[in-house]
Amino acid sequence: MLKPVHPMKSTSADEVADAWARLLRHLLEASPIVKNVAIDAAPNRDGKGCDGEAEFTIDGESHRLIIECKSSGQPRHLRSAMSQLDLQITRSTGLTRGLVVAPFISPASRAMLAENDLGWLDLAGNARIVFPRFHLEISKADRDPFATKREQRSLFFPKSARLLKLLLQQPRLSWKVADLAAKTEVSIGQVSNVRRALIEREWAEAAAGEGFRLTQPDALLDAWRDDGLWAPRVALRGHTLKHGRALQTAIEEVFADVARQGSHVLLASHSVARRVAPYARTVGEFFYAAPDTVLLFTFRLQLSPFSPTERGENVTIFHPSDEGLWKETMALGPKLQGTGPIQTYLDLLSTGERGREAADHWRAEKIHPLWAKEL
Template identity: 40%
Template sequence: MKELEIRSKEALSSLLSTVPLIEIRNLKTALQTQAWNPDFIVEIEVSGKSRFLICTIKANGQPRFVTAAVLQLRDYVIGKEINATPIVIAPYLSPVTRQACREKGVGYLDLLGNAWLSFDGVFIDRQVADKPSSEHRELKSLFKPKSAQILRTMLREPNRAWRVSELSYVAGVSLGLVSNIRTALLDREWGQTTSDGFVLRDPPALLDAWVQVYEPPLGERKKFYTTLHGSALEKAARSAVSENSNGRALFASFSAAQWLAPYARVSSHHFYADSEGLEKLIKALELIPASKGENVVITIPKDEGLLLDTVEAAPGVICTSPAQTYLDLSVAGERAQEAAEHLRQEKLTWS
């Protein structure tokens, strides 16, 4: 903590020195008592007026930890008869955390360079695009296939409270992984605990973070051509995906979106399938392999969880879930962006 405190003081001093109106008078560590105290206080002069910057340092800048610090800072400042501005400092503060600080009127600074301060005619608002590599790794890990099975399960019933053992069973993953994901969601304030169990607190924020790091699923992508079209193609496809005795096949991407929230038709048709489901589709749609000019694309994903996360959009119409369809559209090219946003507005809005 000592090194972090030194770096925090240096970063704040450097930031303040960029404003000609500000003169730093004193920087001292706050006296520690049994009651809560800030980590250090900076006395400054702004155009002849004295002001105190009340600073607390958090080693972890996730919302769960910063929220408590914000409340403590506000209570501390309210109890002082001085011109004071509360400030949170951390190695990294996510956009969600920074927004929460601004809404509470609490300044912030992270060691990557993000900063927001507003007092006595001084206004600093800095944002940097970079994320620390550790944050990027944590997000990628949160959305790996096995972890994603947990998240997709919860997004299907976003208001449901889950016990760890129950969620483990339904998602088909270990108790340990559910516990880890639970902790990660709590830290980011995307989930919360209730007397009935663990529930999603902020599904939109979770989906926003997921789409930022989402990549097309690994697997074998096969291209075909069919002479079927219109109602004949629709009937054959519905027959293939609704027949459960031999393998799995389902509408995906643009094709799933057409059933879930129709927006813009495209000439190609998209499916997820396992090897047996692939054979069903080849037979039902009379598919011919195509190196170019394909109008049917079938992906055999390595992540078998994708084949289980389904909804029946109409009788016999098995599609990827709205959340998965949205994610797939997000990486399907510029033309798919509007379809993705339309789907989200229609099927992925939560109170």
């Protein structure tokens, strides 16, 4: 069994270079049909050619692997390795295959390599080597075990998330860095960092000048769901006896009061989904509210606040994680506003299993049609 190297720690190019030969030998020698394994971990002595070679026999027939090592297994980094391997294989005689080695090779990168008849080996335990009479494939990790939690989630921190939500609302639109910075009130440096991260992962492509646009919005949203989800922070939980039309009127009065005050409030989570794309009945109303508006709910909804340990609330008010929240909104009739489609999706995801089902429904009913209009 191929074991990962240094699980949950970051890796370097040197670690890849030091580890691949041992891992490859272990894999090959574990097969009863593979004989005479010979590995050269330093054939590139003149600065040309590949990063390593391996030879072995099956029933006396020679098989050769040409190895390219990369410090990153993201698709963008592997393209140069693919070109180099194609060149080396073209020059070779006999049964020769290419093998890319990296700390972690993502599922998207694996698919790209497989389409080009190339194998892979990573330090997370994934491997694929295919010859006419030999097929080895191991899938142990679909998420990078070497990336720290902060590295995985930093793309989805509040200021970056403000950019991503705008990009995801109009994925086909090309943005200049300066224009996106001005639109979202985020620094040019922050926008440049997000641009670089998206292009690195091949979720976006560069356009003329410093422009860029999303090319894989679903992949970005999947990563946000899996690695970047933040549960909203609760400002107030409580119970109101109002229901039906009386509750609706009280909510409209809160919105009118907040508008006169020049502040901010939005319906959120299931409260938005219930009004726009109902899926499952979830008790209660959910809001984002600026700190100076929270007391209005107590007055208008005749709200009885709950302590952190009490249960049975039917009103939940969240703190906004970033002022950009007020920029992505959705009209819910003439008197109410809700969070935009991306924020609503993320908030639904944070409300348990039923919430995740509602989020999937919301994504299919509201987000995908929004993207289809962009085509």
